[in-house]
Amino acid sequence: MPIDIETFESSTEDRLQHNGETNADRVMQFLAANPDQAFTQSEIRDATGVKAGSISVVLSRLEDRELVRHKGNYWALGEADDVAAYTSMVESTRTANDRFGEEDMDEWLEHAVDDEDTE
Template sequence: MPIDIETFESAPDDRLQHDGETNADRVMEFLAVHPDKAFTQSEIREATGVKTGSISVVLSRLEDRGLVRHRGTYWALGEADDVAAYTSFAQSTQTANDRFGPEKMDEWLEHAVEEDLG
């Protein structure tokens, strides 16, 4: 499905995945299966299939949100509360997508109201 050029130019790379699953989702799913282990960036990249040029950015963004932890050259799943909130949101989104189908950005934008900040 095509996307508009504004989305193409402004969306983060991890949100421009055609299959609907983001690189962040892949990393979180992998780490969630191994909550008692920490991995190097290379190990996470190999296990998830995230491109070499993207894995560093994905891990940094997840760390900024408290979803992963980083010490030395190792990365691990974040604290339980932060991860639970992310998982709950992801599960809610998946349930809604399963029931109603995925959101279509073009349809959403047709009904969005621009906020006047001036």
Template sequence: MPIDIEQFESSSEDRLQGGGETNAERVMRFLAAHPDKAFTQSEIRDATGVKTGSISVVLSRLEDRELVRHKGTYWALGDDEDVAAYTSLLESTRAANDRFGEEDMDEWLEHAVDEEESE
């Protein structure tokens, strides 16, 4: 699927790999599509295309944020309230990026206030 040149120019390389989704977004999208099921790590990896070396880290970070639950060898979508807050933030960020373009960290750092210099 082609993207416009503005999105190409303003997006980071990481964002452009894998259709613009992060590994966490892929996992959350997959689990959200199956809220009534729990999956093993390998089932989630196979369904999302997240690399073998990354899936456990992604799931652990999502669990730390209470976006997924873990019991034994199975993983499931987290509580509704936490997932709804995450989804709202994700959609807001996507809308802002679509409208204004993604932030360029180097450009942001050029204008950031250095705490040591401001004292």
């Protein structure tokens, strides 16, 4: 289904992906599978398939949320409490999707209120 150019221009790449898994999800899954190691950006990029132009932004956003740690050229999984909260949210979402079905982003966007319509 096509989207209007305004949505295309104003949306992040993660929002426009409909496979349900974001770049951040891929990075977190990789680091969670290797909690006793730290990796360079290029190692994380190669292991997750996140594009070279996106990996830095993804890691920085995860660091801002305290989900990953950064020292020098290396990145590692964040502290246990922060990661546990993230994991709990992800698992809750999966459980809800299993029980009620995944939301269709196109259908949701079709019914979403546009801020311009409320002014």
